[in-house]
Amino acid sequence: MSGKQQSELLLEVSDIHVYYGAIHAIKGISFDVRPGEIVALIGANGAGKSTTLNTIAGLLKPRSGSIRFKGENVTGTPASRMVFKGLALCPEGRRIFQQMTVKENLEMGAFSRPNTEIASAMEDVFTRFPRLKEREKQVAGTLSGGEQQMLAMGRALMGKPDLLMLDEPSMGLAPILVEQIFAIIGELHAAGTTILLVEQNAQMALSVADRAYVLETGTIGMSGQAAELLNDDAVRKAYLGH
C-alpha cells in the first residue's frame, strides 16, 4: 500500500489481537474507514464487534497490531485522549448518565471542547434531534429507549468527532424506532459524518452502509460493498435469516 493511500484513510486497523485475560477475543483483524463513509461491522453475538470498537476507542489495549487514526499511530492511547483527537464512541447499551438532565448529558459530551463551543454544538444537536430540545431539562433516566439512544448519539456528536462509532444503536428498540435511528444515521452520513457502525441487525446496517466487514469469532470472514453483501447468499443465510 503506498503512502498516499494510507494518508487518505481516516482509520486503519492492522492485525490487532485483543485479550480478556486468557481469552483471545480478537484474533488479528484488519480493516479501514475512509473519510465520509459508513462502514458496518456485522456478526453474531460474541463475534468481537464491541471489543473492536472499545479497542479503537482506547478502552482496551491490543496485545499486538496497530491502529492509525488520521494518519497517526494511536495504538494504546487511552480513551480520555482519543476524544481530543476527534474520535467518539456511542457505547453499547447507550450508557447515558441516568441521573443527569438531557442538557447535562450533552454538556458531558462536549467535555473535550472549549466552553465557548458548547452552545453552538448543542444547537446543532437540537436541530438534528428536536425531541431532545423538548426534553432538555428532563432527567435522562426518564426518557424512552429511543430518546435515550438519540441522547447517546447527540452526546457523541457534541464533541464534533471526525469519526463517530456507533455500537448497536438499534439494541432493544421497537422496529419503528430502529427505522428512525437508521434514518438519522443516513442523515448524519449525508451531512458528511464518517461512521463506523456495529450492528447485530445486519439487514438495517447493510442497507445504510457503504462497505461492511463480517466478524466471526474474532476474525473477519467476509468484506465488501454493503450492497453486494446484502445479496450474498452466505451472508443472507447466516445473518439475514432468509
Add this chain to the structure above:
Amino acid sequence: MWNTVFPYLLSGISVGGQYALIAIGYTMVYGILRLINFAHGDVFMVAGIVMVYLSASGLPLWLVIPMVLIITALIGFVIERVAYKPLRSAPRMSVMISAIGVSYTLQNLVLYVTGGLNKMYPTIPGISETVMVMGAKTKMVTLVTPVLTLVLVVLLVTLINKTKIGMAMRAVSKDFETSQLMGIKINSVISATFVIGSFLAGVGSILYFTNYPTVIQTSGAMPGLKAFVAAVFGGIGSIPGAVLGAFIIGIMENIIKGLDVILFKSGLISAPLGLSTFSDAFTFALLIIILIVKPTGLFGEKTTDKV
C-alpha cells in the same frame, strides 16, 4: 429548661460541623471509588500533629494554618497514588485492606515521631478564646465551626454542580468507562476528590482539636468513626446527607451528654442516672439501626453493592 439545654445544643452543633467536615471526605471517596477510606480519620489526626509541629517551629500562625491545610491535602493525594491507585482493577476488598494498612501506618508513623506522648495543641487566636453566648460559656470555635462548615459545604456543592471538574466528578461517580469516552481523566478526578476530602478534614482538624488540650496518634479514631457513621446515616455517597447526618449525630451526642443535668433540672429525676456514658454508644446504636432499617441512609441511592 432552655438555659440548661442550650449549651449542649450549641456544642452539639459545633461538634456536628466538625464531624461534617470529616464525613464529606468519606462520602466523596465512597461516591467515586465505592471505597470506605479507613485512613481518613488518621489523615485528620495527622493534620493535628502537623499543626503541633509547625506551630512549635515558630512560624507565624497565618502561615502555619494554610500550610497545615496544604500538607493535609497533599497527604490525601499521596495516599491515593501509593495505596489505592495501583489497586484500581483489583477486587474492592483488596483496596479496603490497603486502606486499613494506611490507617495503621499513619498511626505508627505518628507514634514514632511523637514517642506516643500527648502533644499540646496550640491555641489559635480568634477561635480559642472563651465567649459568653446567651448565658452559655463556650469557645469562639463553637460559633465559628457551623458557619465555616456551611460556607465550605456551599462552596463544595457549587464546585460539584457548576464547574467542569465537578461535572467530571459526577460523571466518574456513575460510570468510569463512559466518563473516559467523554475525555475525562479518571485518575485526575480521583486525585482531586482525595485532595478536597483531605483539605476539609484538615479544616475540621483545626476546629476539632481547638476544643481539646492535646493530640495523640489515636485521636483520629473516634471522630473518624463518628463521621463515618454520619456519612452512612446520611446515605453514603451523598454530601448533603453526610452534613445533615453529622449535625444530627453531633447534637444528639451532646444532648445525651447533658441528659442527666437536663432531666435533673427539669425535675424529672431526683438523682443522676449516668446517662452521659451512653453518648458514644448512641452513635453506634444509631449505625446498627440505620443498617437494619434503612441501609441506604437518609439520602442514599439504592445500590446492590455490598462491602
